[in-house]
Amino acid sequence: MTGTRRTNPTEITRDSLQPRVVWLEKDLEQLVTRFLRRKEDELARLRQALSGADFETIRKLGHDLKGAGEGFGFPELSILGAKFELAARAADAELIAVHITTMERYLKRLQVRFD
């Protein structure tokens, strides 16, 4: 029995299907739209890096996600970025796969509204 409990990435809970609505200022609309599009692209880069065991790329992408997520209004992405960074430093492929799934789900559930 290990002390660390890992989330099962295939587990579908009631919460994981709920939309995550985030309200942001109207003047951020273009910036945020570009930011989220980049994060979608980065999911593919993360998967590719994982398949090639390129932990340095994963660490860097996680580091940048940690730095920018909260500023754009998505603290969950900053937390996830920090987790990517840690898992990449530990070369923990299994945990990185979990984080990729979490990020993918988060982005799918996300509904950003501007006012």
Next chain:
Amino acid sequence: MRIAILEDDISQTELLSHWLQLAGHNAHAFEQGANLLRALERESFDALLLDWNVPDLSGVEVLKRVRQRLHSSVPVLFVTGRNREDDVVTALREGADDYMIKPVRRLELLARLEALSRRGRHGPEQAEVIELDVFKVDCQTRTVLRNSKQVDLTAKDFDLSVLFLRNVGRLLSRGHIRETVWGPNAVVTSRTLDTHVSRIRNKLGLTPEFGWRLAAVYRYGYRLEHLDAVNAQRAVHSDPKAAA
């Protein structure tokens, strides 16, 4: 303020630039340390925001060169994800003025920048009324008095005068002057800028016989100097135009 950002994450750069622009600052982004250093050789900034991990030269390496080779005391704020105590200590010991760990918050970042700007200035940076030697400048009524007499200035000449009087002793690049006085997107020729500088030099008496020198620095910009009595006399004797 005119602020240079060293940051290689495009999202972070866009966000920081957006925040700074909303607060009325002009942001200039650099992805690589070497590019920022090259810019610093020909341009002046009011503050630098440095990330640590960027391609080629790290932020801390850029900082060392800014302080040691360029002898610049420009305020430097580190904005980085590196959160270890020894990182913070290293940056501060190398000459950083402040250190923020990402993710940063908008209002805190702006407040820290303003604080750095206040600390870095020995002159009347944000004052509404500037009183300096024979000058009294009221930024609200946009008037300049010299020896209690109003000087007739155009709007641009007024802005230029305020910029120099708020930055006495500081070398300002042409880009910095253009951007502050005419705005970030204005196209202004060197000749136009030189004409305005020459005009305020004459109208305000910014010449050695009056204890001032508004000096051109070749291929860089201008610096307004307040001369003490001895230097003023020396300058008058060594400058035939001033003596004339």
